[in-house]
Amino acid sequence: MAASLRRPSFSACSSSSADPDDEGVRGTCEDASICKRFAVSIGYWHDPYIQHFVRLSKERKAPEINRGYFARVHGVSQLIKAFLQKTECHCQILNLGAGMDTTFWRLKDEDLLPSKYFEVDFPMIVTRKLHSIKYKPFLLQPIIELHSEDTLQIDGHLLDSKRYAIIGADLRDLPDLEEKLKKCNMNPQLPTLLITECVLVYMTPEQSANLLKWAANSFETAMFINYEQVNMDDRFGQIMIENLRRRQCDLAGVETCKSLESQKERLLSNGWETASAVNMMEVYSRLPQAEASRIESLEFLDEMELLEQLMKHYCLCWASKGGSELGLKEITY
Numbered sequence: 384m385a386a387s388l389r390r391p392s393f394s395a396c397s398s399s400s401a402d403p404d405d406e407g408v409r410g411t412c413e414d415a416s417i418c419k420r421f422a423v424s425i426g427y428w429h430d431p432y433i434q435h436f437v438r439l440s441k442e443r444k445a446p447e448i449n450r451g452y453f454a455r456v457h458g459v460s461q462l463i464k465a466f467l468q469k470t471e472c473h474c475q476i477l478n479l480g481a482g483m484d485t486t487f488w489r490l491k492d493e494d495l496l497p498s499k500y501f502e503v504d505f506p507m508i509v510t511r512k513l514h515s516i517k518y519k520p521f522l523l524q525p526i527i528e529l530h531s532e533d534t535l536q537i538d539g540h541l542l543d544s545k546r547y548a549i550i551g552a553d554l555r556d557l558p559d560l561e562e563k564l565k566k567c568n569m570n571p572q573l574p575t576l577l578i579t580e581c582v583l584v585y586m587t588p589e590q591s592a593n594l595l596k597w598a599a600n601s602f603e604t605a606m607f608i609n610y611e612q613v614n615m616d617d618r619f620g621q622i623m624i625e626n627l628r629r630r631q632c633d634l635a636g637v638e639t640c641k642s643l644e645s646q647k648e649r650l651l652s653n654g655w656e657t658a659s660a661v662n663m664m665e666v667y668s669r670l671p672q673a674e675a676s677r678i679e680s681l682e683f684l685d686e687m688e689l690l691e692q693l694m695k696h697y698c699l700c701w702a703s704k705g706g707s708e709l710g711l712k713e714i715t716y
């Protein structure tokens with residue numbers, strides 16, 4: 384089986400950095416957004432915003448990669464919408480390590496915005512995102528529309544508006560993170576959804592545990608969504624690790640990505656009351672039939688085994704605390 388593995392491909396990071404140790408990790412932002420843009424360009428899902436943040440890849444991405452990204456975006460989005468439905472949008476969302484994510488604009492289009500939507504990423508990534516927003520009216524206009532005051536605060540590493548904030552911070556520096564979020568009016572009393580989509584694996588187990596603990600202690604009513612690698616002990620997992628290491632990107636948290644059990648255990652031992660996890664093949668196989676047929680007709684996939692192998696190495700986890708009156712504990716994929 385291992386002989387038939389297509390090596391996961393990763394593009395290099397282009398930006399220079401203040402802390403060279405994090406260069407490879409920041410490069411994963413480019414990789415994720417390029418893959419998302421490519422999948423969008425051939426019709427996997429609708430996102431008119433991503434093209435404003437990243438160029439279209441010259442090389443075709445393999446069908447199993449595109450289907451993998453589809454399942455990832457679909458899975459995360461289903462859980463976000465379940466939370467918004469339970470809280471009737473009277474809540475806040477913190478997307479941690481958001482990169483070039485476009486969820487804010489897509490939720491606005493669907494009239495599903497929370498009271499406030501926050502994003503955090505390294506200052507260098509935020510600067511890049513803010514540059515695109517500042518000079519592209521298609522991105523800026525929706526933010527201005529929701530902002531009732533005269534002035535909108537945008538500087539190098541920060542955008543703060545009534546419904547949307549983008550903050551440059553290191554998720555490993557929790558006092559600084561908290562201070563910046565509070566300055567942007569994060570409200571600990573509101574039901575809060577925290578999202579880490581392919582982020583925790585780049586931190587050591589201790590650093591991700593501290594972040595999860597901080598989140599559980601900071602909000603009385605909260606949900607956490609985490610998407611990342613799983614089953615990383617086998618040959619396929621080793622190839623992924625080696626590929627990234629060659630790009631100076633260390634999966635420092637891979638130890639926690641051993642199994643669905645280890646993923647749930649990390650959440651439960653860091654202050655979360657319920658935790659669930661499914662691998663992405665399960666997410667894929669639970670797609671509504673019409674949706675599965677639609678995306679499967681977009682590109683021919685000759686080896687179903689490749690898709691299965693890839694999907695079994697990623698998972699979607701979610702956890703909750705408090706919020707029984709809202710039904711947060713009943714949320715499931």
Ligand SMILES: C[S@@+](CC[C@H](N)C(=O)[O-])C[C@H]1O[C@@H](n2cnc3c(N)ncnc32)[C@H](O)[C@@H]1O
Nearest residue numbers: 409411412415480481482504505553554580581
């Ligand atoms: C693989 S990308 C995913 C981006 C986005 N969540 C998505 O799925 O499209 C990982 C992101 O996490 C960010 N990140 C990783 N470690 C971080 C840290 N310690 N502080 C802030 N951002 C971090 C990276 O800069 C990058 O944008």
